[in-house]
Structures are given as structure tokens and as C-alpha cells.
Amino acid sequence: MSRIRWLGAIVVALVALPALAVGQERGSVTGQVVAGDTQQPLQGVDVSIPQLGIGTMTDERGRFLLNNVPFGEHEIQFNYIGYSQATQTITVGAQMAPLMITLQVDALRLDELVVIGYGQERRRNVAGATASMAQTQVEELPITSVNQALQGRLTGVQVVQNSGTPGAAITVRVRGASSISGGNEPLYVIDGVPMNQGDFSGLTTSFGGQGIDAISDLNPSEIERIDILKDASAAAIYGSRASNGVVLITTKRGTVDRPEVAFSGYYGWQSPWRMVDFLNTEQYMEVYNDGLTNRFGDPADFGLDNWYGFEGEGVFDVEVPRGVDTDWLDEVTRTAPISNFEASVRGGTEAVRYFVAGSMLKQEGIVQPMGYERLNGRLNLDYSPFDRLELGTNISLARSITDRARSDNNIYSPWANAIANAPIFPVFNEDGSYFTETTYLNPVGMAREAEAEERGTRIIGNAFAQYQLTDWLSVRGSLGLDNLSMRSRGFDSPAFGPWAAQGGQAQAGHTYANKVTYEGTLSFNRSFGDMHEVSGVVGSSYEDNTEEWSWVQGTQFPTEYFKYITSAATIADGSSTRDENALLSFFGRLSYTYADKITTTFNIRRDGSSRFGSANRFGTFPSASILYRIGEEDFMQNQNVIHDLALRASYGVTGNQQALGNFAARGLFGGGANYDDLPGISPQQLANPELKWEKTAQLNLGTDFSLLNRRVGITFDYYRKKTEDLLIARPVPLTTGFEDIWSNVGSMENEGVELAANLLLVQSSDARGFNWTATINLSHNRNEVTALYNDQPINSGFVSRVEVGKPLGFFFAHKTAGLFQSEDEICRTLPGETTGARNARCAAAGLAYQTEGTAPGDIRFVDLNGDGVINDDDRTDIGSPWPDLEGGITNTIAFMGFDVSAFVQFSLGNEVYNAMRIYTDQYGSFEDNHTTRALDRWTPENTNTNEPRAVWGDPNNNTRDSDRFVEDGSFVRLKNLVVGYTLPTSLAGRLGARTARIYVQGQNLLTGTDYSGFDPEVNYSGQTSITRGTDFYTLPQPRTITIGFNLGF
């Protein structure tokens, strides 16, 4: 331990080093970089003289300044994402003319610097499968989270916004899911520091499936670029945490220039993009009367006009005022504003460079009282006290406030209750109080009276020192910190709602999560002659995680104005815990390039984790890759069709330990088994000292090439991931007194292809001329579970199931075959008949017994095993939540300062289980409001339909889980459309600005789908992979229109 802490001490010592003065004759290099396609200045171009190890970036006007350059001849390089590298030999002397550099676009972006684990590499030399995007691609979109920025943009990266809940977690899958027990999110590393991920809420209230995620604390616009490591070759250097891919986030850094100040902002309006139609009062009454008549007989036989009616009108009269027709969804939704304002300053000198940014985001949810607010501040500082030493720090501060409401599968959710409650109830009584005789809690009351607030404070930062030992060898030490503190508060009123009888309740929670990372690396890069280049890194890291959680709950409040526990008459409950885990790692990479044609790379990491069982403390994760730039061969120069053809292959092993609890390997007795207010203990967990990480072996074959004079760049990858030793809490006989034991059993495969195309369709050399570019990405992934413990299937959620030979979380339930039209088709029990005899008789007649109450108009379920009875054994595969094909297409057109960018996202071939319909489509039963499908229900007059009859109590259980509720979830969505105008420089100058731009943006403007629910992009239980694609009262995404501006000074 102490030796590890040394590393931190040395870093501190490095920071304290006195600057060294080096005497030599020196001059400066200045110039400007413009884009070959637009002739516009390029900001953020990496300008460097590699021999000297110095560099800078261009400013907003594309200008750069390199000071302190020794006199003499040097090679200066210019690198910018999406453009070919430019190299120029310059002679530095006392007087030098400014350089004018034009960077030419390259559709394959071969000379882009790609961030890889513990280093950077030119894309030209990257043999692994990675995907990158610059923040500029999403700069003006009203996205609040990094994960939204990734959506639909990159091949092999599937992003599903689980719901429209502001601040809620988003599901990210890199090349499918490789784990069953959760933990399918990629590893996030920001400026080299692994981040705390997940839900740190301190409340015990269930919010339905929509959790929060610590990733949301990052402000997307502080990000320079995002690189995603997809295959084992790229990711293996992150070892036991890399199986789900690695998201490397690089934030913006300072430049060598005078300060450039930027302001930007947008304001917009969000509203539901679609509403599902529900019954009005008249229709509702009609369906329920039909349901009661079908159950109890004609009301006339009992001397009644109606079964169901307003007070005095029926037997089941409801005490509600007449003439009410409440549109509950309208009552709880609203047009919600979203706004974001930011300011940043970027600049510096040769010795000190800085980037300072601050921003303020505020979003309200389309359902009251949801909302999300975030303040972000960042300081990225680089300091070179002398030639070979670089010191730096990145500090990010974030403050987030999330106003939450119960959602999805929570019975007190405003949204769910607005769907469920009948239109016959008024919102308020005549005296203005909430009407409380609703079937489900009055959603308007829940929206207004229940409070839940998460206030997070986040510090993510690191300090590093890098020293160039020789011209080919450098050493770097860094100390990283991710500290998260979350204050949570919940309040349910004593005057209304689920806690009214308890006199109201309040909760106060606090979560503290602290991650400290110590890291040391030694990097080398050396050429031997013209043909051989060797580079790589070796290093070690130690990561220490602590989480503490405390919580208290009070009940019985004087009135609804007293909301904190200090006023509670009863302290009802309280708890606090602390948890720790640690990771000790050694890693290395060796890369060899021959003649700029063949590159081979080897990665290895050895991870030791406190979570692993004593028998498996350390795991080793190797990978190897080869890249053959066949396009560089002489024989490829004789044609002019395919350029830059490269072939890639890689293979390696990565791990996943997210699903592993901190002490899952130990046999434990837990506390809390208290009796009669005396402490007690009880058996909690069976020991498994063999427990370890999940292991994924991945093969990747890829090719890159460009066509049409490098104006079309194509990247194609095929991969096959085999995951073994899946962590499963495998069921044990319950008679042991345990439900399961954590074990490494089971395996899974993902296989897929990815195609990315970058098309530079029309390019003008005139800055304000016509330009048209497009990018297309397509991904197909096939997932199959190949082994489970004793091949026992696992059921989860409504119909989700894990079974060998099937994709993870496929839908498993009954099949339907239309409706019964006559009594002859129905099988009933004869008096005195045993179950077995009845079933045999039914089977012989080609029928199947369902229930005694089955009648014409009920659904006929399919007796798959032909045993004459419908039961659990007749369930089968009825669909899959995984798409066959998904991707995105972006078109950007610019002309005369105007530009239009349209981003279409699509997902094809996936199914959604619309579980809300279990309740909304139970016609004439249990008082839930119905979708207007109920109007097409079976009646003796309307027999040509698939909608069953209305009947009180649903004796046939027509709403049992079946393919009735499986719907095609495919969609094509105009995710974003931006129309902008960049003012001519002269006009901007009159405003005192160097650049000025205004734009209008629309999100989720159009969606094409056959899905009948609110939104096909849905996961009712959040990020879990097993229960994907189920819709259960899930809040849809909003349609958002924003207007915004960008100003540079």
C-alpha cells in the first residue's frame, strides 16, 4: 500500500520542481491554418514540432504562435480531425514570415490523432477497432449528457434513451451485451481518470426503472473528442473492466494565443412528440357496462337500466359529478422549457496554456415536477516550466439538481396514474381540494405534492507531470480524483398521497463516492533507420474506491409546510453503510511498424481486484493485432479506384467485473436480522473463493479504404465476441436456505458487422460556396446465449428470458390465435371430471382448456404442446428486443453562410413488449382507462376483430403475457435538424465579435414507426440488459425546439 502511495508523493515532488533555464538562441513561428474545403479558419488544429516536443493549437481565427523555437531547420506538423495531416519544413531564424497552411479533408481521416489507452496514435497506425467523434458534431444540440451525444453517431455503439425522464440514465452498449447480471455499460475514462458510474441516489423511494447516472455530471460541450475502444486489441489495456468497451473522453485544452472568449446559448421548448388516444367518459362507461353485462348478465333481468352509471344510475354507481371528462394526460404534461448558457476562455503562452469554461443548464420535464439543472465549471491548465517537463491539471466541478417523480412501474407515478385513471373522475373537488376517490392516486396531486430532489456535487480532476527523459522516452505520473457527493431529499405530503395516513414522510440521504487513481507510465517511441518504428508504454496503476451512504426517514409531519425531518414526530427508519474496493494493475503496449505498411501491436494488462475470490486475485488480459496498409504497396498505385486500403485483424481477451459485488466471493452472516428490537444475525451468502471476472475473447477483422479521390471513406468491421465465465447468481435449491450463489457459469456470443461511410459529396473551395457532406453508419449485432448453469433459463421482468440458444432477454410468453367465435371452440370441465381426464378429452377434440370463465370473444391461446390445457408450458419465443440493423445518417449542407444539418437515426427489426396494455387493454375490467382499441373489441355484432370482448374480472385472463402485446419497435427518427446562419465576418465585426452564428434546432421532429405506444425507444427498467425493450408506463422522449447563438470574441 505505502509503496503505491509513493507514486502520488513523487508526482507532488515533480510539481514542486524549480524551473530550469536553458540558454539558446530562439525565435517564434506564427501562421494561420484554413480548411481546404471551406477556406474558413480552423480552430483547434494541433500544431507541433515533434523533434522538439513542442506544440500548440490554433485559435478561433486559425492562428497559432510557437515561441522559444531554437534557430535552425525543423519539421512542423498540422493535425486536425477530419483533415489530412500537413507537414512543412521551416527554417527558424530571427525574422520569419507567417505560414499559410491549408488542410485538405480526408474522408478516412487517416492522419487524425486518435486517443487510445494511455496514449495517442495516428489513425493510420491503429490496428484495433475504435470509433471517434468530435464534439463539434453535436455542439448545438440540446443534449444534456455525453451518452446522448453518442446516439446514432458511431458504428457498434448502441445508445438507447430509456425514457424521457430528465437526468435519467441512458443505456449504452458497445457491440451488444456481454453480461447477464447487469454491468453492460462501457468504462468511462475522462482525461485518463476512470469515472464513477451509476446511480448514487440516497433515497429508498422507488422511482420506477428510471435511475440517475453519475455520467450526466459531465457537460458535453467541454469535451473536445470522444474515442471508443471497441475491440479487444484497443480495450485490453483496460483489462478486467474492458469487455463492454471503453469510452475515452478528452476535454478541451488551452492554446498558445491571446485569450479567445466564446459565448453560446440556446433556449427551447419540449413537448410530448405523440399522445396515445384513450377513451372519453362516454366511451368508458359504455365499455364498462358491456364488461359487467358480459359477467353478470343483462341488467334488465335485475330490473336495472345499467350496471354502471353515475350516482343512482346503476348498481356499481360511482360518486362522481356528472359531465366530467378529464384528459388526465393533458393534466400532468406541459410544454417544458430547456435552456443552456455557456462561456469559455481559451488561450495561453508557450509556458502556460489554459481553458476555462462555465455553463448553466436548466431543463424541465414534460411531466410535472421533473426537472434537471446543472452548473459546470472547468479549468484545464498546462504548464511547461522548462523544455522537457510538462505539468498539468484538469479540474471539473459540477453541481446538479434533479427533480424526480416516481415513474414507470411505480403505482404512485403521475404519468402512470394519468394513463390508468378513468376520465370520469374530476381533478379537483368543488372546494379546490384534490378529488381522491380516483381508482389510482390522483396524478395531478402526485405531480404537485410529492417532492424528490437529488443535489449532486462532483469534483473530477487530475494532476500530472510528464518528463521527456530522452528524445524517445518519457515518463508520466498522475493522480486522479473523482469525488461525488449526493444529497437526496424526498417528501410526501401529510395532506395528500400515499403517505397521508402516516402523516407524511420525508427522507434525507447522503451518498459519498470517492475514487482515487494513482498512475505511472513510461512511454517510448523510437525509429531504427527508415523502416522500423517501435513505440509503446508500460505502467502501473492503483485505484481505491470508497462509497458511504447514510439515510434517515421521518413520518408524521405537522402540515405539508414542514418538509424536513426535524419536524417529524417519528424517526421511522435510518441506516448507514460503507463499502470499499481496490484495483491494482500493471499494463503495457508494444507496437512495431515496418515501412509504414505493417503495424503489429501487443497489449497486456494484469489486474488484481479486492472483489475477486482469494483463489483468483489476479487476472491477465492480453491482445494482439496486425494492420497491413496494402494500399501503400507499389502494385496498388497502378489504379485510381481504391485508395489507402488497409486490412486489420485483432484478437484478445478482456474482462468485466461490474457485476461482481464487493464481497460476493465470501461466505457471510449478515446483521439486521433483529428480533424484538434486539440485534440478530442470519446467513447471508454462500462462499465461492473461485469467483472472478467475466472473460470476453474477441476477434476483429476490418478494412478501411477510400473511393472517388478520397471523397468517400469506408470502414468495415466484422467481430465475434465470446464471453465466458459469466457471472450469474446461479439458483441453488431453496431448501439450502439460499437462493443463489455467485458463480462463473454460462457463456454468450455477440457477432456483428459495422459499416461506416463518410461522404464528401460536394466541396467548394469558396468559403461561402456550396458544401454537402454525409455520414452513414450501420451496425448489425447478433447475440446468443450459449451456456447457462445446467442450461436453466432465467426469467425477468414481464416476459424477458435468458435461455441457451436465444438472444439475451428475448420475449417468452403465450402465442395467440385469434378469438373464440363460438361455444364449440371452448373446452370446459364436466361435472366430476378430473383435471387429467378433462385435458385428455380436450386434446383429443383438438381443443385446449383455458379457464371455466372462457367465452366467445375471449382470446384463444395456442396449446403448443398439445396437452389439452393452456399453462406455463405453452409459452414460447415471441420476439426479441434487439434490432437487426441500426444506425444513423447525417447530412450537412452549407451555402452562403447558411447551413442545414439533418440527423436521422433508425433501429429496425426490434420488438417492444408493450406491457402497459396488460392494464389499459383489459376491457371492461378493473377500472383502468383503455386505449381507443377498446372500441374495436369483440361483440356479437363485431366479430371480425382481434380485440377481445369486454368482461368484468377478465376470467379468461386475456391479458396474460402473450404476443398480443408484442409490437414492432422499429423506428426511423429525424433525431435532429439544425438550420443555422453564420454572419459574414464584416457583419460579425460590427457586433464586436469575430464570429457570430444563430440557429434553430428541432429534436425528434418526425418519427416513423408502427409502434402504438408512446415511444418505441424505451426500457422500462433502465439500463438492465435482460429486460430490454419493455414499455411499462414509460415517459416518452420530448420533441424539443431550440433557438441558439454562438459568439466568439
Added chain:
Amino acid sequence: MKRHRYLWPIAAAVLLSTACDSPLDTNPTDAIDSDDALNTPRGIELGLNGAYRGLQTSDLYGKVHMVYPDLYADNLEFTGTFQTDREVALRNISTSNVQIRDTWFALYDGINRTNNLLDAIPGVSGLSPEEAEQATAESLFLRSLYYSILVMYHGGVPLITEPSRGVDESSQVPRASEGEVWNRVITDLEAASASLAYEFNPVRATAGAADALLARVYLETGEYALARDKATAVIESGIYQLNDDYESNWTTKRTRETIFTLPYSINTTNSLAFWFFPDALGGRRGFAPTQEFFDAHEDGDARRDFNIGINGGDLFGKKYFRIVNEDDDVVVLRLAEMYLIRAEANARLNADAQTVRDDIDIVRNRAGLPDLPATVDTQQELLDAVLNERRFEFAFEGHRFFDLRRFGVATTVLGITPERLLFPIPQAEMDVNPALEQNPGY
């Protein structure tokens, strides 16, 4: 050579990376290793508390076991949203019913807690012989209670008497016969009864609790004379006495009528009131008394208006009423049951009709009802009177379905096939234990 001054500590920083395990040794803060848990007297005390606590889960006395025997019968109907409860109300439980599985598990979890104690107690130095005997007897009582619930729902079940340390082939235990399980329960309870003292301590196992449970078990297994004798032993112990009014059993905690009760408090709550009470009163009303049950009460039966409330025209159970603090105690055994067990045993033994009626009348009078008329005097009439009395006396106390079954009328009253007289073995358990056989008809 100025630069070398910096070079070597920096290189050392990178290369200090030799394996050291110690930073990877972390410990949980809310659990201890199994091997260290039960090897001291304090450990046994804590483990025993844990074994009692197992009864309190919502899967057992905290909800399900107080509700399902009435929901599966004619006292309660389904008014909630959970499919699991709905299947019980429809008397058509699927083998995949998660609640049935959870309750099965809760019972075996409790059994494993007691098995751990019974295994550990002999090896604990520092435990006096008396303390060891007491702890053993309490563990045996609890294990018997867990097994008696299991066998009532499912018939014969795997009989496990050793603690679980790991999982292997030997964990796949086949079902013992119903008789074998009952024999074990009877042997253990008799041993516990012999070791324990007759004293008033209704939250712990006592001789009274063991005998009362034995009376119930003997009645179920047809040993009517033994049932009668055990009931008499409890009645005549002088430790317990009937409360003057019915509701005191719930409005007051630990009354003298209480033989064994599970104490709940603000720290250990149950959701019985929550599930019985309607929304407007802060509950969920997942199930409600049937109108037929309400109407079946005789006029003047004080139990009706204590057990059943009306809100907005809807009936709801209100025997468990502490909706604010959710700390209603759950009475497991009380003296009134001993009178009705003795009455039933005597009736089945063809004892004198007045003797039978006397015991029933004690319970009736307390509920504000007059004595049974002397015209109730055939064995069948007396048995019918006991069954009827039990229905009202033990509403929402986990008896109704088992009573109907014991009296042989469940199939007719509930309209079910004989196969539905037992609940299924959970499919999840069948899946992991191929040695198990499902009950017929599932």
C-alpha cells in the same frame, strides 16, 4: 548530469509496481464471515434472534401466511394488481408463481437459520448446559413451526436438518412423505416442550408455545386425543387467560391470551395494515373481505365490526390497523385456539356434546354471542359449529383454507378439484432439484 537527478526517482515511481496483496484486502462493514458467526454465546444469542426474525418477513407472518389461507378460501377476495395474489384468489396457482416460491424460500431460510444453531450449539465453549438446552429447544420449536407451515401448504417436503455450507449433488434432497415431516415436527416439539418452562413470555418459545403448536399439529394429523390433551395442558397451565373482549388481542400487545406472538415495532414493520386498508386510508387494499363473509356473521358478533371495516362502500380488513407505524404484532398462537382445538378434538372423539359446546361457548360468549343451542348435538353439527366458529374467530389469521380442508369440505365449499388441496412445489425449485416430484395436477 543534472537531469539524472530527476530521472531515477521518476523511473522508480513507474517501476515500484511489484505485487502487493494488502491493498486488495477489504472487509464488509455489515457482515461477518460465516465461520466466525456462531462460535460464541453471543453469536448463538444473535443467531437465535435471527431465527425468530425469519418468521416476520412479509413472505410469512408479515403478510402472506396471514392472507393466503383466507384468500385461497372464502374470507378474502382479490382487489389488487399483483398476478401472484390473483392466482391464489382464483385458486389456480401457476407453478411459476413468484410469491409461492418466495414463501417456500423464506421457510427454508428460517430452517437453515435453526439448523446452523443446532449444529453450532454443542461446540460453543462458554455456553452452560442449561443455556445450551434452552437454545436448542428454542431452535427446535422454530424449526418445527417453519416445517409445519411448509407441510400444510405443500404436503411432504424435503426434510433438511443440517446447515448449508455449500452446494453440491447432496443439496438435491427429495421430498419426504407428509408423515415423515410431521413425525419430525412432533419429535422435536415434544423435546422442546420437555426442555422449556411454562412461563409467560409470548415473544419467545416456551413450553406453552410448544404444547399449543403440538395441539395444532396433532389435530391436523388426526391424533385427536393427543390434541385434546395438549390443548388442555395449555389451558390448565394457568399462564394464559382469555381477554375480556375479542379486540384486545390486537389493540393491546402481549395480552395474557397470547401464547406466541411476533413483535413488530417502528424498527421492524409489517405491511399487513397497508395491504388491507384502502387507498383513502393510506393502504393498497390488495385483498378485501368478501361480502359473503361479512354477511355470514351472526347478528351481534363483535368480531365482524372489529375485523371488517367499510370505506366508500367497499369492505376492507382492519384487524391489523396500525397503518401509521405499521407495527401490528402478529399473534401466532393464542388461547382461544386451544378451546376450539379441544372442542374439535372432543367432537371427533365423540365426546359428550355439552363438553364440546362449553369450549365453543367460551369463545362465542366473548364475541358477544349466546351459547350454542342444545339442539346442536350430533357429531356433524358440533363439527360444523367448530368450523363456523373458527371462521369468524380466526379471520385473517392464516387458518381458513386449512380448516376447510381438515373438515373435508374444501372441494365443495371452494369448488376446487382434490388436486387443488395442496399448493404446487415452485417450478424454480423443480428446475434446480431434479429429485423433486411435483404435486399431482400441477
